[in-house]
Amino acid sequence: MIVLSIDPGSKKCGLAVVCSERGTQHREIVPTEALAERVDELVARFSPEVVLLGDGTKSNTVESALGASGTTVVRVKEGHTTERARKRYWQENPPRGLLRLYPTGLRTPPGPVDDWAAVILAEDWLASHDKLKAQ
DSSP states (O other), X not given: OEEEEEEOOSSEEEEEEEETTTEEEEEEEEEGGGHXXXXXXXXXXXXXXXXXXXXXXXXXXHHHHHHHTTOOEEEEOOTTHHHHHHHXXXXXXXXXXXXXXXXXXXXXXXXXOHHHHHHHHHHHXXXXXXHHHHO
């Protein structure tokens, strides 16, 4: 199963395409005003079975913009995804040099992690979806 996940924000949104069999296929951060167009491009390219939208900042505005494009959206809880995204960033990009001596909680990624938050939203949804299918 392929999902397109969106971590909405005021100025920027994280996007991720995640496949249950092959993992993360694409991730990026886009300006909020360019989101609907970029989602249309990703839907055409990857043909996701579902589009997920985090229920946080600007989710109502983003959902309205996506609705105008004809995209069906499923809302998902996004509590603590930013914290988890920071941790995930460092797992995927281990620090080097003296930075590796700092505790993970004191490290700051060099840029925004909205794309990683979108990956986490997708992975959580896929995991819960798989559990439902197994029952």
